[in-house]
Amino acid sequence: MDFELRILGSSSATPSANRHNTAQVLTLGNQHHLIDCGEGTQMQLMLYKIKHQRICNIYISHLHGDHYFGLAGLISTMHLQGRQAPLHLFGPPGLSEILSLQFKYSGTNLNFKLVFHELDTTCYKKVFEDKSITVHTIPMEHRVPCCGFIFREKLKARPLIKEKLPEFLRPPQLVRLKWGEDIKDETGNILVHNREVTLEPKRSRSYAYCSDSRYKPSLLPYLHHVDLLYHEATFTDELRERATYTFHSTARQAASLAAAAEVRHLLIGHFSVRYKDLTPLLQEAQEVFTATDLATEGSIFSVKE
Amino acid sequence: MDFELRILGSSSATPSANRHNTAQVLTLGNQHHLIDCGEGTQMQLMLYKIKHQRICNIYISHLHGDHYFGLAGLISTMHLQGRQAPLHLFGPPGLSEILSLQFKYSGTNLNFKLVFHELDTTCYKKVFEDKSITVHTIPMEHRVPCCGFIFREKLKARPLIKEKLPEFLRPPQLVRLKWGEDIKDETGNILVHNREVTLEPKRSRSYAYCSDSRYKPSLLPYLHHVDLLYHEATFTDELRERATYTFHSTARQAASLAAAAEVRHLLIGHFSVRYKDLTPLLQEAQEVFTATDLATEGSIFSVKE
Numbered sequence: 235m236d237f238e239l240r241i242l243g244s245s246s247a248t249p250s251a252n253r254h255n256t257a258q259v260l261t262l263g264n265q266h267h268l269i270d271c272g273e274g275t276q277m278q279l280m281l282y283k284i285k286h287q288r289i290c291n292i293y294i295s296h297l298h299g300d301h302y303f304g305l306a307g308l309i310s311t312m313h314l315q316g317r318q319a320p321l322h323l324f325g326p327p328g329l330s331e332i333l334s335l336q337f338k339y340s341g342t343n344l345n346f347k348l349v350f351h352e353l354d355t356t357c358y359k360k361v362f363e364d365k366s367i368t369v370h371t372i373p374m375e376h377r378v379p380c381c382g383f384i385f386r387e388k389l390k391a392r393p394l395i396k397e398k399l400p401e402f403l404r405p406p407q408l409v410r411l412k413w414g415e416d417i418k419d420e421t422g423n424i425l426v427h428n429r430e431v432t433l434e435p436k437r438s439r440s441y442a443y444c445s446d447s448r449y450k451p452s453l454l455p456y457l458h459h460v461d462l463l464y465h466e467a468t469f470t471d472e473l474r475e476r477a478t479y480t481f482h483s484t485a486r487q488a489a490s491l492a493a494a495a496e497v498r499h500l501l502i503g504h505f506s507v508r509y510k511d512l513t514p515l516l517q518e519a520q521e522v523f524t525a526t527d528l529a530t531e532g533s534i535f536s537v538k539e
Numbered sequence: 540m541d542f543e544l545r546i547l548g549s550s551s552a553t554p555s556a557n558r559h560n561t562a563q564v565l566t567l568g569n570q571h572h573l574i575d576c577g578e579g580t581q582m583q584l585m586l587y588k589i590k591h592q593r594i595c596n597i598y599i600s601h602l603h604g605d606h607y608f609g610l611a612g613l614i615s616t617m618h619l620q621g622r623q624a625p626l627h628l629f630g631p632p633g634l635s636e637i638l639s640l641q642f643k644y645s646g647t648n649l650n651f652k653l654v655f656h657e658l659d660t661t662c663y664k665k666v667f668e669d670k671s672i673t674v675h676t677i678p679m680e681h682r683v684p685c686c687g688f689i690f691r692e693k694l695k696a697r698p699l700i701k702e703k704l705p706e707f708l709r710p711p712q713l714v715r716l717k718w719g720e721d722i723k724d725e726t727g728n729i730l731v732h733n734r735e736v737t738l739e740p741k742r743s744r745s746y747a748y749c750s751d752s753r754y755k756p757s758l759l760p761y762l763h764h765v766d767l768l769y770h771e772a773t774f775t776d777e778l779r780e781r782a783t784y785t786f787h788s789t790a791r792q793a794a795s796l797a798a799a800a801e802v803r804h805l806l807i808g809h810f811s812v813r814y815k816d817l818t819p820l821l822q823e824a825q826e827v828f829t830a831t832d833l834a835t836e837g838s839i840f841s842v843k844e
Contacts (some may be wrong), residue, residue, distance in 0.1 A: 239558065247616075247618055247619050248581070248620065249581065249582055249616075250583070250585070251585055251586075254582075255612075270701055273578055273580065273581070273582075273608075273609065273612040274579045274582060276554065276578070277554055277559075277579060279577075280554070280555070280556055281556075288587055292661065297641075297644040297645050298642065298645050299611055299612055299615045299645055300612075303578075303608075303611055303612045303615075304578065306608055307554075307578040307605075307608045309603055310553070310604045310605075311552075311553040311554075312554050312606075315553065326644075326677070328640075328643075328644035329644075331640065332637070332640050332644065334638050335633075335635055335640060336604065338633075339602040339631075339633040339634075340602050340603050340604055340683060341682055341683050364542075377646055378644070378645060392646050420788040425774065434713075465776055471821070496799070514550075
C-alpha cells in the first residue's frame with residue numbers, strides 16, 4: 235500500500251510569491267487524507283493533479299486562517315463537481331459553525347454528507363480508524379486550540395509459508411496463525427509453532443504531523459520512532475525568543491525533538507516569509523539531525539514498507 | 540488621474556488550471572478599489588505587484604464563495620503586515636457575521652479599523668463618495684442577494700483661460716467660474732460670460748461592474764453610456780436555458796445589453812470551466828457588440844480622460 239506525503243504549502247501566516255499556506259496530502263493506499271487546508275489548496279491540488287474525489291478525510295489542526303481558509307472553497311468545488319461520497323472533517327470547535335454560516339448565506343445544500351468530528355485538541359485520542367490505519371490527535375501548544383495528528387498503519391498479518399502448513403489446518407486457524415498465535419490441541423499442547431510456518435509481518439509505518447506549536451518536549455512519547463515527522467520550524471534559532479513569544483518553534487528545536495524521539499526522517503516547514511532562502515533553516519536542523527528535509531511545495535516523501 | 544481596471548480572476552464557480560475566481564482592482568488616482576475577492580486574490584495581487592496597502596475599499600457583490608472566499612485571508616494578511624489605515628468593506632448582510640466568527644476563533648484583533656457597510660442589494664443607491672468619485676449599487680438578479688457597482692467620476696471643473704480673466708475677479712468668483720457660472724453684478728447684469736473665459740471640463744469616466752445575474756434588460760438605465768462595462772458571460776447562447784435556470788447570462792446577452800446601453804467598451808468574464816478556449820464566447824459577443832474584450836487574468840483596461 236502507498237504511504238506517501240505530498241506537500242502543498244510551506245509558508246506561515248501569509249502566502250509569499252513562491253510559497254503557499256499549509257496543506258499536505260497523505261496518501262494511504264488509494265485514499266487521500268488532507269491535512270490542513272490553507273487558502274489556494276484546491277489550486278495546488280489541481281497543479282499536482284491530485285484528485286479531490288479521492289480525499290476521504292480532512293484534518294484541520296487549528297483555526298488560524300493560514301491553516302483552513304481554503305476549506306470552504308474546496309468543499310464548494312467538491313459539491314459543484316458532483317461529489318456524492320461522504321467527507322469526514324476533523325477540526326476544532328468552531329469550524330463547523332463557520333462552514334455552516336458560509337453555506338447558509340450562499341444557499342448551499344451539499345449533495346454529499348459532510349460528517350464533522352469535533353476534536354478535543356488538549357489530549358491524545360484516537361479520532362479515526364479503518365481496517366488498515368488509526369489516526370490520533372496530539373496536543374500542540376499554540377495561541378488557539380491546536381493539535382497535531384499521528385497516522386499509523388495497524389499491525390500487519392504475518393505471511394503464511396504455504397509449503398510448511400499442515401493440511402489439517404482450517405480457515406479460522408489460519409487466521410490465528412496470521413496474527414501470531416500458535417495452534418494448540420484441546421489440552422493445550424502446541425500442534426503448530428507459529429514461527430515455523432509464518433514470516434515476520436511487514437513494518438507498520440507512521441507519520442506524525444506537528445502543526446503550529448511552541449517547542450514542546452512533552453511530545454516525545456508520541457513521536458518515538460515514527461518513520462516520518464513533520465514539525466513546524468517558523469524561525470531559525472537566532473529568533474528563539476520570538477518563536478517562544480509567538481508560540482512557534484525554531485529549526486533547531488524541531489531537530490532536537492526528532493533526534494530525541496529517534497525518528498527516521500524529519501521534515502520542517504511553516505517558514506516565516508522573512509526567509510527568501512531556506513538554506514539556513516535546513517542547515518541549522520541538519521546540524522542536530524542529519525535526516526532532515528525541507529517540506530516545500532510539490533515535494534513527495536514516500537515511506538517504504 | 541488613473542482610471543484603470545486590472546482583472547485578477549475570470550472563472551465562475553470553481554477555479555480551473557489557468558483561471559482564478561472573480562476579483563478585479565479598479566485604480567482611481569492612487570487608490571485601489573477591490574471588487575469581489577475570490578479565493579487566491581491575495582496571491583494574484585502579489586503576482587501583479589499590486590500593493591494591498593493601497594486598497595481603500597473592498598466591494599463584495601454577493602456571498603457565493605467564488606466571489607469572497609479570499610477575503611478573510613487578504614484581511615488577515617493586511618493585519619499581519621501591519622496595516623493601520625481603515626479599510627472600508629461593502630457587502631451584503633451576513634458578510635460581517637462570517638468574518639467576525641472567523642476572527643473570533645482565530646483570536647484576531649485587527650490592528651486597523653474595518654468599517655463594514657451593509658448593502659441593500661435590491662436598489663440603486665449611493666454607497667460611497669469622496670472628492671472625485673461616487674459608487675452606486677445596482678440590483679442584480681441572482682440566486683442569492685447580489686448587486687453590481689457603478690463607479691463614476693464626479694463632474695470636473697472647467698479649466699480657466701488665465702489670459703482672458705479680468706483682473707477684478709476674486710477667488711470665490713473664480714471658483715464659481717470653474718463650476719460653470721457666469722459672473723454678475725448686483726443688479727444681475729453679466730460681467731463675465733463663463734464660456735469666454737473657461738474651457739470644456741475633462742470627461743467624467745465611469746465603470747459598471749455587473750456581477751452574477753440573469754439577463755436583465757431593466758439594468759439599461761443604469762448602464763447608459765458608461766465607458767467600461769463588465770458583464771458576466773458564464774455561457775454561450777447555446778446554453779441560454781441553463782443560463783436562465785442558474786441565474787447567469789450568455790455572452791450574446793451581455794453584448795445585447797452593451798449595445799442597447801451604448802457603452803464604449805464591454806468586458807465579459809465569469810466563464811464556465813467547460814470553456815477551455817474562450818474564443819466562442821468572445822466571437823459570440825462581438826457579433827452583437829464589436830468593442831468587446833475578454834476580462835482574463837492580468838489584463839488591464841484603462842479609460843482615458
